[in-house]
Amino acid sequence: MEDERQGVVMRSTGSWISVMDPEGEAVECRIKGKFRIMDVRSTNPVAVGDRVYFRMVDHTGVITRISDRHNYIVRKATRLSSRSHIIAANIDQAILIVTLASPRTSTGFIDRFLVTAEAYHIPARLVFNKADIMTEEQVGMFLYLKSVYEAAGYPCLLASALEMQGVDAFSAWLQNKVSLLSGHSGVGKSALVNAVEPGLDLRTGAISDYHDKGKHTTTYAEMHPLSQGGFIIDTPGIKEFGLIDFGRTEVGERFPEMRALMSHCRFTNCTHVHEPGCAVRRALDEGHFPEFRYYNYLSILHDDYWEETESYD
């Protein structure tokens, strides 16, 4: 019997799983027989970021074990199914690339991303790219958003991939970490990553170039090693990280500044919408709670998504 070796799953597209060994070599692996993970009913037994053990059998890796996951992000395989597809595992941080210039990212979108990251217990950070084409007003907006988001625990960075501004700081964020990178198409994800790692080709926003067109192409994530140490997980579609696996009642807890106030609400099940004695509403009225965050909270709370999830669960 050959020795068991260790590695990290870089790509998993069905029957073949690409595993990187400690020397940085890619080994194509298969999974033998039935393989069940105890904690989740998933359609895929291994996901990008999984730490696995494998054995060589006739020049092919055979995965024998999967290490416990620190965290993982999932989406429902289908709306009617209770099975989940694990998109990625063992993520150190989620970085959202946004722009206040063009294409403009809404705070509604940013807050949905942050709420999702909170739900998965993944620290989140924001990069505001395209500083070089921002108006004075947009710079003012950035400074305001930075103050709000950093107070809530999300570091913010102003960058320009074009003019290499903030690239060193972005690079330092990525070093020796597994980072999930996300953002609307056109915000400059590829440009920023290329500024850190020239030649790295992100698939984000270009899914159809790599896989056959079709619904299932968006289910694959991919992990890219950085020469400075660390990995970037590239999720093919923003939706991958937009669907959340928790209930409506938890939404308030996913806003750190709300979480800090809610123990002062009169009712323990306060939704911070209409209840008397609500500490969040009071803070809002007194100007101590960021208005746009509150309105984004309401928007997420009233999302149709919950109806769908709750009735099919």
Ligand SMILES: Nc1nc2c(ncn2[C@@H]2O[C@H](COP(=O)(O)OP(=O)(O)O)[C@@H](O)[C@H]2O)c(=O)[nH]1
């Ligand atoms: N002005 C400006 N344009 C940028 C910057 N970063 C990227 N772009 C441009 O924005 C467009 C989209 O960039 P890309 O990296 O492909 O975005 P992605 O879709 O998020 O990967 C391209 O035309 C880039 O040249 C930047 O910092 N400033």
Ligand SMILES: [Mg+2]
């Ligand atoms: Mg791109």
Ligand SMILES: [Zn+2]
């Ligand atoms: Zn309340």
